[in-house]
Amino acid sequence: MDPSIMLFLAQDGITNGAIYTILALALVMVFAVTRIIFIPQGEFLAWGALSMATVEAGHVPGTLWVLLLAGGLVFVLDLWSQRQRRDRRALLRSAGWNVAYPLVLAGLLSLLPLAALPQAVQALLVMLVVVPLGPMLYRLAFQPLAEASVLVLLIVAVSIHFLLVGVGLLIFGPEGSRTQPFSEAQLELGSLLVGGHTLVVMAASLLLIGGLYLFFGRSLYGKALRATAVNRNGARLMGISPALAGRLTFLLAALIGVMAGLMFAPLSTVYYDSGFLVGLKGFVAAIIGGLGSYPLAAGGALLVGLLESFSSFWASAFKDVLVFTLILPVLMARSILSHGVEDDE
Template identity: 65%
Template sequence: MDLQIALLIGQDGVTSGAIYALLALALVLVFAVTRAIYIPQGEYVAYGALTLATLQSGALPATLWLLMGAGLAVTVIDGVAAIRKRDGRAWGATLGWNVAYPAVLVLTLSALSPAQLPMALQILLTLAIVVPIGPMIYRLAYQPVAEASVLVLLIVSVAVHVVLVGLGLLFFGAEGSRTAPLWDASFAVGWMTVSGQQICVLAASAALIVGLYLFFEKTLYGKALRATAINRNGARLMGFSPVFAGRLTFLLAAFIGTLSGVLIAPVTTVYYDTGFLIGLKGFVAAIVGGLASYPLAAAGALIVGLLESFASFWASAYKEAIVFTLIIPVLMWRSLHSHGIDEEA
């Protein structure tokens, strides 16, 4: 291997690491606020990529029907509670967000030709379809057991993952899809050729990381989520609802996952179950950060991306095993340098 090849491999590793960094940040965020190890995070990647591919083919994405079905289920649950409390405002908000909003999306896309829309609008529609599924999943699967142990929440995550993968196969079939590149250009930088798509991935990842930093540092909701992550009971006593914190966290996680799917769709063929493997690599990066540190998780993501790229060059048949083996020394080091504590009641 000469320097030019090493630079090309490193370039691919950094691009992949930028995606893994976003997923690692989402996993750390969900675990910090809700104590759930969010295994289905990768499914948003697949759903986002395949929804965008479906729109570009001119068809209505089946994720619309998932959005409507989940919205109806949430409406029944929250609507009954609102009626019992005679809270007309809550009933109206529930009906608007969970029924009227999906219906407007269906009518809008039925009246348009999605394939003829500008790519920016296709991406916005993809986000509008997939992202609201996140808080709906929280309401249906996690909110009823929000105070359960971490083990119970992990079991729920496994169940949600299995359901979403099965629905992905039903919605999109077993065939993979790719989308048009976000920026079809290339630039010569020394010995390397940098594609416009790679620039889009790195720029979008950096912008999102900076945006999340500003959100948590400068906004009231961001500070409230940080408070919930530090002390759930204290945040509840100060008047911040853990239910709202959970829904907001799952909304952010769905946005990060869907955007990640949009970013990788032009450079790799995405299948209905592709998100699971990508999500696991993000999980390895999150473990490097101890499921608590955002900077360490981002650094771990870059390590995972570079390790995967170089392993693909030297031993492509074992690249996945090499990447996942990274978790073993990390866990051993953490077990030797940490002290066990009782789980929060």
């Protein structure tokens, strides 16, 4: 292997590792706040990528109809839960976010010339459609079981994953799609040619990580989520709503997943079920971090990206096997070094 090939593989590994990094950070964040191992994280990546491809083709994405249906179900559930207290303000707020917002967005998308819009506007529209599905998913599937054990929440997450994969096949079909890169520029660094989209991926990942750092360190809602992650019961006693914390966490996780999909789609063809494999690699990185350490998860994601890139050169047929094998020594080491604890502990 000559140095130019090594540099190219390292660039490819770091680019993919940047995407795995933000997925791993989302998984760690969701588990820390809600105790949910969020298996469907990859579906937001796939839905964001495929919705972007649909918008680029000038069509309304099928995820809009999922948003309308999910919003209606959330409003009915809120209406049922408020049947005794009849909190009109809460019901109006629910009707605005879950019914009026999807309807206004549907009208907007039907009127706009989607294919002629600038790429940044198309990406914004995709985020406006797909990201709200995060808190809706939490309200429908996880909030009623918020106090259940980690095992029960994991079983629900796996069930939701299979449901979303089926819905993805229904609305997107079995064909794969690839979107246009956000930049066609080329940067020469000696013998290495760096694509403009690669730089966009790096910049977006760094901005997202920096934004999450500022959000959790400086904002009131971020500090509330940190408090919930440290002690759920203590946060509840201090007036922090676990339901609000869960919905906000899933909103951030959906935003991260969609952004990862928008960055990943120009690099590889995305199918309706591609999110699981990509999300699983982010999960491997999160496991390396112990599902609790953001820096270790980020380091694990870069390690996964580099291992995948170099193994694709030496043994391309076994690159995924080698990546997932990475989790075995980590789990064995944690099993040997950790002490037995109860599930709630």
